[in-house]
Amino acid sequence: MTQKKDRSKSLAAFEHLLDIMEELREKCPWDKKQTLESLRHLTIEETFELSDAILENDHQEIKNELGDILLHLVFYSQIGSETGDFDIGSVIENLNAKLIRRHPHIYGTVEAKDEEAVKQNWEKSNSKKRETRRNPF
Numbered sequence: 001m002t003q004k005k006d007r008s009k010s011l012a013a014f015e016h017l018l019d020i021m022e023e024l025r026e027k028c029p030w031d032k033k034q035t036l037e038s039l040r041h042l043t044i045e046e047t048f049e050l051s052d053a054i055l056e057n058d059h060q061e062i063k064n065e066l067g068d069i070l071l072h073l074v075f076y077s078q079i080g081s082e083t084g085d086f087d088i089g090s091v092i093e094n095l096n097a098k099l100i101r102r103h104p105h106i107y108g109t110v111e112a113k114d115e116e117a118v119k120q121n122w123e124k125s126n127s128k129k130r131e132t133r134r135n136p137f
Contacts, residue, residue, distance in 0.1 A: 017070070019080045019086065036079055043072045 024031040050065035074088060081087035105112035105121065112118045 007080075017074055021071075021074050025082070026076055031075075034075065034079070036076060039072060039075060042068070046072060 026032070046065060046068040050062065050069060053061035053065050073091070077086065077088035077091050080091075100107045102122065102125070104110035104125075105118060110121055111122055
């Protein structure tokens with residue numbers, strides 16, 4: 001296993017972002033007024049801007065657009081925490097569980113020697129999930 005990098009700077013920056021978002025929701029009239037629905041079209045726009053930056057191979061702009069998308073993820077999570085539906089922690093925990101579940105060749109006993117084997121395992125897993133949805137009994 002590779003050695004983990006010191007993440008303290010990144011974690012501190014992320015915590016600062018969460019603090020800023022809370023403060024903006026409390027004090028900024030525009031930010032206070034936003035809802036999941038009102039942010040939706042802006043998120044779509046930011047996603048297209050990221051896509052363009054990737055196609056242009058503009059790394060500085062990719063970094064900027066990733067920041068804009070991260071802002072939206074944190075914004076949605078802040079709104080979710082205010083309504084009691086979800087928060088950034090539960091979003092991340094859900095993602096962690098999904099990543100582990102989708103990578104049994106890393107976190108379980110399934111073997112996958114190459115990319116094609118990973119794809120085949122993924123298809124098997126998805127077909128079982130779809131079958132369960134159709135017939136839960």
